[in-house]
Each structure stands twice: as C-alpha cells, then as structure tokens.
Amino acid sequence: xxxxxxxxxxxxxxxxxxxxxxxxxxxxxxxxxxxxxxxxxxxxxxxxxxxxxxxxxxxxxxxxxxxxxxxxxxxxxxxxxxxxxxxxxxxxxxxxxxxxxxxxxxxxxxxxxxxxxxxxxxxxxxxxxxxxxxxxxxxxxxxxxxxxxxxxxxxxxxxxxxxxxxxxxxxxxxxxxxxxxxxxxxxxxxxxxxxxxxxxxxxxxxxxxxxxxxxxxxxxxxxxxxxxxxxxxxxxxxxxxxxxxxxxxxxxxxxx
Amino acid sequence: xxxxxxxxxxxxxxxxxxxxxxxxxxxxxxxxxxxxxxxxxxxxxxxxxxxxxxxxxxxxxxxxxxxxxxxxxxxxxxxxxxxxxxxxxxxxxxxxxxxxxxxxxxxxxxxxxxxxxxxxxxxxxxxxxxxxxxxxxxxxxxxxxxxxxxxxxxxxxxxxxxxxxxxxxxxxxxxxxxxxxxxxxxxxxxxxxxxxxxxxxxxxxxxxxxxxxxxxxxxxxxxxxxxxxxxxxxxxxxxxxxxxxxxxxxxxxxxxxxxxxxxxxxxxxxxxxxxxxxxxxxxxxxxxxxxxxxxxxxxxxxxxxxxxxxxxxxxxxxxxxxxxxxxxxxxxxxxxxxxxxxxxxxxxxxxxxxxxxxxxxxxxxxxxxxxxxxxxxxxxxxxxxxxxxxxxxxxxxxxxx
Numbered sequence: 208x209x210x211x212x213x214x215x216x217x218x219x220x221x222x223x224x225x226x227x228x229x230x231x232x233x234x235x236x237x238x239x240x241x242x243x244x245x246x247x248x249x250x251x252x253x254x255x256x257x258x259x260x261x262x263x264x265x266x267x268x269x270x271x272x273x274x275x276x277x278x279x280x281x282x283x284x285x286x287x288x289x290x291x292x293x294x295x296x297x298x299x300x301x302x303x304x305x306x307x308x309x310x311x312x313x314x315x316x317x318x319x320x321x322x323x324x325x326x327x328x329x330x331x332x333x334x335x336x337x338x339x340x341x342x343x344x345x346x347x348x349x350x351x352x353x354x355x356x357x358x359x360x361x362x363x364x365x366x367x368x369x370x371x372x373x374x375x376x377x378x379x380x381x382x383x384x385x386x387x388x389x390x391x392x393x394x395x396x397x398x399x400x401x402x403x404x405x406x407x408x409x410x411x412x413x414x415x416x417x418x419x420x421x422x423x424x425x426x427x428x429x430x431x432x433x434x435x436x437x438x439x440x441x442x443x444x445x446x447x448x449x450x451x452x453x454x455x456x457x458x459x460x461x462x463x
Numbered sequence: 464x465x466x467x468x469x470x471x472x473x474x475x476x477x478x479x480x481x482x483x484x485x486x487x488x489x490x491x492x493x494x495x496x497x498x499x500x501x502x503x504x505x506x507x508x509x510x511x512x513x514x515x516x517x518x519x520x521x522x523x524x525x526x527x528x529x530x531x532x533x534x535x536x537x538x539x540x541x542x543x544x545x546x547x548x549x550x551x552x553x554x555x556x557x558x559x560x561x562x563x564x565x566x567x568x569x570x571x572x573x574x575x576x577x578x579x580x581x582x583x584x585x586x587x588x589x590x591x592x593x594x595x596x597x598x599x600x601x602x603x604x605x606x607x608x609x610x611x612x613x614x615x616x617x618x619x620x621x622x623x624x625x626x627x628x629x630x631x632x633x634x635x636x637x638x639x640x641x642x643x644x645x646x647x648x649x650x651x652x653x654x655x656x657x658x659x660x661x662x663x664x665x666x667x668x669x670x671x672x673x674x675x676x677x678x679x680x681x682x683x684x685x686x687x688x689x690x691x692x693x694x695x696x697x698x699x700x701x702x703x704x705x706x707x708x709x710x711x712x713x714x715x716x717x718x719x720x721x722x723x724x725x726x727x728x729x730x731x732x733x734x735x736x737x738x739x740x741x742x743x744x745x746x747x748x749x750x751x752x753x754x755x756x757x758x759x760x761x762x763x764x765x766x767x768x769x770x771x772x773x774x775x776x777x778x779x780x781x782x783x784x785x786x787x788x789x790x791x792x793x794x795x796x797x798x799x800x801x802x803x804x805x806x807x808x809x810x811x812x813x814x815x816x817x818x819x820x821x822x823x824x825x826x827x828x829x830x831x832x833x834x835x836x837x838x839x840x841x842x843x844x845x846x847x848x849x850x851x852x853x854x855x856x857x858x859x860x861x862x863x864x
Contacts, residue, residue, distance in 0.1 A: 258489075261489055262489060264489075264492060264495070266492065266493070266494060266551075266553060267492040267493065267494025267495040268494065268495050303610075303611070306610040306611075306844075306845060306847055306851075307609055307610040307611070308610070309610055309847055310607065310608065310609060310610040339854065342847065342850060342851050342854055343851070343854055343855065345847065345851045346851035346852065346854060346855055349844065349848070349851065349852075359844060360612055360614070360615075360843045360844045360848075361615070362494060362611070362612070362615040363494075364494060367493065367494060367553055368553070370553075370555075370609070370611070371553050374555070377608060377609055378678075378679045378680075379679070381608065381678075381679045381680035381681075381683070382679035382680075383679075383681045
C-alpha cells in the first residue's frame with residue numbers, strides 16, 4: 208500500500224480566512240466601490256450569442272469516403288434516408304478516444320511504478336489488460352471505418368470536440384505531481400464518457416442497419432463496462448484508504 | 464502581377480481603424496482549412512510581433528522618431544491581434560507548435576531556393592534542417608502524449624522524419640553569429656529574406672517560452688525548454704545577417720517593405736476567401752506604413768528611398784511543399800556544423816571545440832529531444848496503428864477477472 212496521500216495539512220494560502228485582518232479590509236473596499244457599467248452577467252451571454260450566430264461552419268466537416276466501395280455503401284445509406292457522415296463522425300470520435308486511452312493507461316502504469324497501489328487498488332496486470340483493450344477497440348474502429356470507405360486517420364469534428372472536452376484528462380495523468388489515486392479521478396472521467404459513447408454508437412449502428420458491427424461494438428461496451436467498474440472500485444478503495452491514513456503520512460513517492 | 468512599391472500608396476495610417484468585433488472574428492477551421500492557411504497566420508503574427516519589437520527598441524533610441532513609431536506601431540499591434548486571433552480555439556498549443564515548425568521548414572526552404580547570395584542561402588539551408596528535426600520531435604511528443612496523428616496538422620505536405628538531430632544543434636553562442644549582408648551591395652530581396660526569417664524565428668522562440676510551462680508532462684516541458692534554446696540560437700543566427708550599419712530609418716523602411724512583401728505572398732496563395740480579404744486589407748495598410756516611412760526617410764535623412772527599396776516586389780514566398788528540396792539538402796548537408804561564421808563538416812571540428820563542450824554539458828543529464836522521439840517512426844494513424852494492426856480487434860469483450 209502506498210503511503211502517499213493528497214490531503215495533508217499544509218500552508219495553503221488560497222482561502223479568505225488565511226488573512227483575517229486584510230480580508231476584512233479588502234471586502235469593505237470592494238463593497239464601497241460601484242461597478243463601472245450597468246448590467247449583469249447576461250452581457251457576456253449576448254456577445255456569445257452574437258458569435259454563435261456567425262459561426263455557421265462549426266468546427267469543420269467529415270471527409271468524403273475515400274474508396275468507390277465506400278461511396279457505394281454511403282450512397283446506399285443515403286437512399287435509406289440516413290446521413291452517413293453522422294455515423295462516420297461518431298466512429299472517428301470513438302477511434303480517437305480509444306487511441307488516446309492507450310496513452311492514458313501508459314501514464315497510469317508509470318504512476319503505479321513510482322507510487323505503488325493500495326488495498327483494493329489497481330494491479331499492473333489489470334491496467335495492462337485495460338490498455339490492451341483500448342488498443343483493440345481502436346483496431347476495431349479502424350476496421351469499421353475502412354469497411355465503410357471512411358478514412359480512419361482523419362480527425363472528424365466529433366473527435367476534435369471530444370479532445371477539447373477531455374483536455375484535462377491526459378494533462379492530469381502526465382503531471383509529475385499527481386499520484387496514481389489522483390489519476391483514477393481522471394480515468395473515471397474518461398471511462399464514464401467512454402461507456403455512454405459506446406452505448407450511443409451501438410444504437411446509432413443498429414438504427415442504420417449495421418447489425419453485425421453493432422454486435423461487435425456491444426462486446427467492446429461489455430469490456431468498457433468492466434473498466435468503469437474497476438476504476439470506480441479502485442478509486443473508492445483509494446479514497447477510503449487515504450481517509451483512514453494517519454495525519455503525518457508521507458507525501459513523497461516510494462524510492463525506486 | 465508585380466506590385467509597384469512606389470506607385471501603390473495603400474491606406475493612409477490615419478484611416479487604419481479597428482473595433483473589438485473586427486479584431487476578434489471567425490477563426491479558420493483546424494479541420495477544413497489548408498495547412499498553409501495555418502502557417503500564414505503563424506507567420507504574419509510573427510512578422511507583426513517583430514514590427515512592434517523593433518519599433519519599441521528604436522523608440523528607446525530616438526526622441527525624434529518616437530511619435531512616428533508610436534503611430535504606426537499602434538496600427539500594427541491591432542493587425543497582429545486580428546491575425547493571431549484567427550487561430551481557432553480548438554487548436555491546442557502542441558498543434559500550433561507543429562504549425563510553427565511546418566512554417567519554419569516550408570518558408571525557409573522557399574527563401575533558401577530564391578536567395579541570390581550563396582552564403583545567405585547556405586545559412587537558410589542550415590537552419591531549415593534543424594527546424595525540420597524539431598517537427599519530428601514534436602510529432603513524436605504529440606503522438607505519445609495524446610495518441611494523435613501529427614499529419615492531421617501537416618496534411619501530408621511535409622515529411623515527418625529526423626533532420627540534423629536537435630541534440631547536436633546546441634552550439635556555443637559565438638558559433639551562431641553569421642557574416643551580415645552589406646547594405647550597399649546586397650540585393651533588396653536578400654534584405655527582405657533576412658528580416659522575414661528573423662521575425663519568424665523570434666516569434667517561435669517567444670511562443671515556446673510562453674506555452675512550454677503550460678504542459679504538465681515533464682518531457683514536454685523539457686522538450687519545449689530544449690527547442691526554445693535552439694530558437695534563441697536561430698534568432699542570433701538570422702539576426703546577425705542584418706547589416707548593423709543601416710540607419711534606424713533604413714531598417715524601419717525595409718521592415719515595412721518586408722511586411723508588404725509577406726502579406727502580398729499570403730494573398731497570392733490563400734484559399735480561404737475570408738482570410739484572403741484580411742491579407743488584401745493588410746497589404747494596403749502596410750503600403751500606407753511604407754509610404755509614411757518613405758516620407759520620413761526623404762525628409763530626415765535626405766535620401767532617396769529608391770537607393771534602398773526595389774521598385775517592384777520580388778516573386779512571392781512560395782507557400783507550398785518543398786519535400787524534394789528538403790530531402791536533397793538533408794542528404795547533402797545534415798553533417799554540416801558551424802565554426803564561428805563558417806560552415807564545416809562535423810569531421811573538421813576538433814574534439815575540444817567550444818560548441819562540442821557546450822553541447823556535452825547541456826546534454827549531460829539526458830536529451831529531451833532524444834527521449835521524446837526514442838525509436839519513433841511516424842505512420843498514418845500514429846505509431847499505435849502498427850501495434851493495433853498486430854493485435855487486431857480480438858480482445859474485446861473477454862472477461863478481465
């Protein structure tokens with residue numbers, strides 16, 4: 208079990224109660240001052256709305272299918288009344304997410320080597336297995352996109368968006384100052400999104416008549432559901448282990 | 464169509480105005496716009512940053528020029544804002560970085576090809592091979608940090624392979640100084656080139672110094688620290704090409720001509736109509752600045768601007784791929800090193816050369832650029848694509864416990 212914790216008493220200076228005399232003075236002065244212009248936070252919303260109305264192109268587009276076979280398939284879907292680019296966009300999103308997921312678990316494995324685990328925490332073997340699952344899901348999506356004639360190397364708008372949304376996840380994991388327990392918080396964000404997104408993708412595939420793909424996606428979702436359960440369990444065990452730790456526990460990583 | 468710098472007067476300085484809405488407009492698309500649109504935005508941000516930097520330094524040196532510099536500088540500050548704010552907010556710092564290096568490679572290649580002076584051309588080829596290596600190192604970082612494909616940014620225009628290894632680019636400061644062109648005899652194009660590349664490298668340095676510490680990953684932080692150091696070397700190198708005997712007004716006038724030249728080059732190649740309009744407007748603004756300075760030059764220095772400026776602008780900088788040229792230079796000049804202001808083969812440097820000692824000291828606790836790219840070979844869809852292909856999609860769904 209790792210001795211490091213993240214909630215020790217220290218010299219945190221961010222709260223108002225750190226400086227009772229100065230804070231009283233600062234609060235009084237702020238109350239005396241008048242705002243320089245009328246209105247409230249809705250003024251910001253108005254500008255945002257103005258820019259939204261002008262941003263008609265959005266983030267970008269889905270590239271056209273690369274192969275003739277793909278075009279035929281796409282054309283068929285079109286006839287069925289569908290907009291196949293929506294499916295391709297979401298496949299591209301999942302692909303990018305799973306591929307990034309491999310890097311996240313690589314990062315978690317490094318944390319494990321330095322900080323160790325805890326009772327009920329992750330093992331090297333299980334983290335490696337999840338990492339391999341992410342890699343195989345990436346491979347599955349490459350295959351699916353290629354079958355549809357789509358380019359699996361393209362960054363689709365949803366892939367771009369999901370990377371903006373989850374920008375903090377790899378950042379939290381690669382921060383040298385975070386430990387494995389803190390990484391579990393980041394992995395939980397990733398796994399929750401991943402589960403919900405696979406569910407959506409499966410529904411979408413079935414709706415478009417891609418049943419065999421949907422069946423294979425369901426297997427991926429089964430694995431992802433296990434990842435989520437594991438990460439949640441590891442995090443819960445980690446937090447309660449820390450809560451039970453003595454106040455003077457060490458914060459330094461274990462020596463190599 | 465060649466642009467006559469003396470006939471075209473552009474927009475007068477007093478008519479160059481902006482609003483906040485005008486300055487903060489719709490950005491280009493990271494996904495849909497051409498990679499060269501991104502590089503042009505990066506370049507012109509760098510050129511305007513340099514216009515401000517130079518004018519602030521000159522203002523410290525001359526009470527007489529101070530009000531004139533302040534007037535033109537304010538317009539240029541707002542031009543820089545408008546240009547730099549065309550960067551889309553979904554483009555992350557590492558992606559913009561890939562754009563910086565792609566720009567450095569392709570624009571320096573174009574400059575090296577068109578540079579009439581052989582020594583200056585060699586300097587550009589020398590620097591280009593180093594930036595070429597940076598693209599490879601940052602690509603590896605992008606792939607390994609986030610699992611993303613650097614070619615999404617470079618769009619297959621530029622090779623992602625090693626150049627002159629970054630680890631051997633670290634040189635003693637005295638080996639970064641170059642022989643300046645002679646202002647009296649050098650071709651005007653040589654002057655425009657030197658000012659362009661110096662400005663671009665300066666901004667690259669500033670950008671890495673700003674975003675480097677925003678990364679959480681220690682190797683990313685180290686890599687930015689390492690490459691920022693090379694960019695400082697490059698600014699030293701390219702800045703020393705400029706003749707220090709040119710007067711402030713002469714350098715200022717040349718800088719304005721260089722700005723016209725660069726916006727004009729952007730205009731010649733731009734594919735996005737919204738951005739093209741910006742380049743056209745700023746060609747006109749820069750012509751306004753140029754004529755403002757030409758008047759000062761005539762009145763204060765009592766010299767004819769035609770002594771310094773070309774009548775017509777040279778052929779635009781080529782915003783296109785230069786893979787064949789870069790590969791040729793790479794195969795022939797990768798082992799070049801610098802000894803003072805001269806270029807020599809690495810075998811000619813004695814083992815106790817000051818640059819080798821300098822390099823050994825900096826790299827003595829490891830080389831971030833070697834660490835980030837250890838064994839890295841780019842392939843479409845990232846290096847994980849090869850691994851995934853070997854593994855296949857057989858694992859999904861099996862029980863973990």
